Amino acid sequence: MTENILSVEHLSFQYDEQPVLKDINLSIQKGEFAGLIGPNGSGKTTLIKLILGLEKIQTGQIHLFGTPLEKFKQWHKIGFVSQKANTFNRGFPATVYETVAMGLTGKLGYFRFLKKKDQANVYEALSNVGMEKFAERNIGDLSGGQQQRVFIARALVSSPEFLILDEPTVGVDTDNVERFYKMLADLNQNQGITLLLISHDIGSITTHVTDLLCLNKTIHYHGNPNNYQNMTDEQKSQFYGHSMNTVTHHHS
Numbered sequence: 001m002t003e004n005i006l007s008v009e010h011l012s013f014q015y016d017e018q019p020v021l022k023d024i025n026l027s028i029q030k031g032e033f034a035g036l037i038g039p040n041g042s043g044k045t046t047l048i049k050l051i052l053g054l055e056k057i058q059t060g061q062i063h064l065f066g067t068p069l070e071k072f073k074q075w076h077k078i079g080f081v082s083q084k085a086n087t088f089n090r091g092f093p094a095t096v097y098e099t100v101a102m103g104l105t106g107k108l109g110y111f112r113f114l115k116k117k118d119q120a121n122v123y124e125a126l127s128n129v130g131m132e133k134f135a136e137r138n139i140g141d142l143s144g145g146q147q148q149r150v151f152i153a154r155a156l157v158s159s160p161e162f163l164i165l166d167e168p169t170v171g172v173d174t175d176n177v178e179r180f181y182k183m184l185a186d187l188n189q190n191q192g193i194t195l196l197l198i199s200h201d202i203g204s205i206t207t208h209v210t211d212l213l214c215l216n217k218t219i220h221y222h223g224n225p226n227n228y229q230n231m232t233d234e235q236k237s238q239f240y241g242h243s244m245n246t247v248t249h250h251h252s
């Protein structure tokens with residue numbers, strides 16, 4: 001039986017007088033690896049903020065795990081890795097282990113009081129992203145891609161069922177981007193975590209996601225990524241209203 005993890009109905013949103021989202025309708029089922037793509041300024045981050053309850057809904061509805069957002073309380077089921085994670089302060093005085101433990105305690109320093117089971121969870125989360133060998137390293141000494149894995153481990157440590165990642169590969173070098181997507185696909189297939197990945201890197205995400213959503217103020221495409229890839233650039237640009245950059249791995 002399919003289970004709706006997220007559903008968005010007739011959602012519209014504007015900042016002051018500027019309309020940003022127009023009549024968004026979408027749903028994500030349990031077990032999907034959904035990719036949300038769209039050009040800069042297309043409203044991706046705004047949509048995520050609304051889903052996470054960080055902006056107030058003006059028009060329309062959002063349900064999480066079948067519950068209307070305004071009544072939803074099971075936030076432990078949702079993990080979020082923000083775009084800002086990789087503009088991280090390199091001088092941050094914490095080890096990889098401590099950074100992941102913060103996902104459990106919310107506070108740095110409290111890791112000292114973790115129970116054995118929690119400590120095991122920290123190592124398990126690190127192992128899920130292939131970073132267990134780095135546990136004692138200072139987070140500031142890692143590469144951008146390695147840091148991003150640690151932030152995913154931090155989101156995983158409380159065992160979320162739904163993980164939302166906002167542009168997680170910005171600042172990650174090209175070789176590591178591919179490894180990074182493989183790791184996400186593994187979390188999806190082997191841990192059963194439903195994923196929503198936001199990106200403007202159209203080329204590389206389409207090869208990994210199970211469902212593709214194209215946003216530019218409204219949802220212009222929702223479906224199989226292969227069907228999308230087989231379209232001509234002209235067909236794709238009709239969705240967007242302007243020509244599209246389909247080059248793989250372009251980073252801002």
Ligand SMILES: Nc1ncnc2c1ncn2[C@@H]1O[C@H](COP(=O)(O)OP(=O)(O)OP(=O)(O)O)[C@@H](O)[C@H]1O
Nearest residue numbers: 015018020038039040041042043044045046047200
């Ligand atoms: N707090 C805000 N107040 C006013 N306008 C905003 C605010 N946040 C975003 N905007 C505007 O809303 C539009 C959509 O922004 P949003 O950040 O959601 O897009 P995005 O698709 O995530 O872009 P990017 O890929 O560049 O991160 C943009 O025109 C942006 O300037």
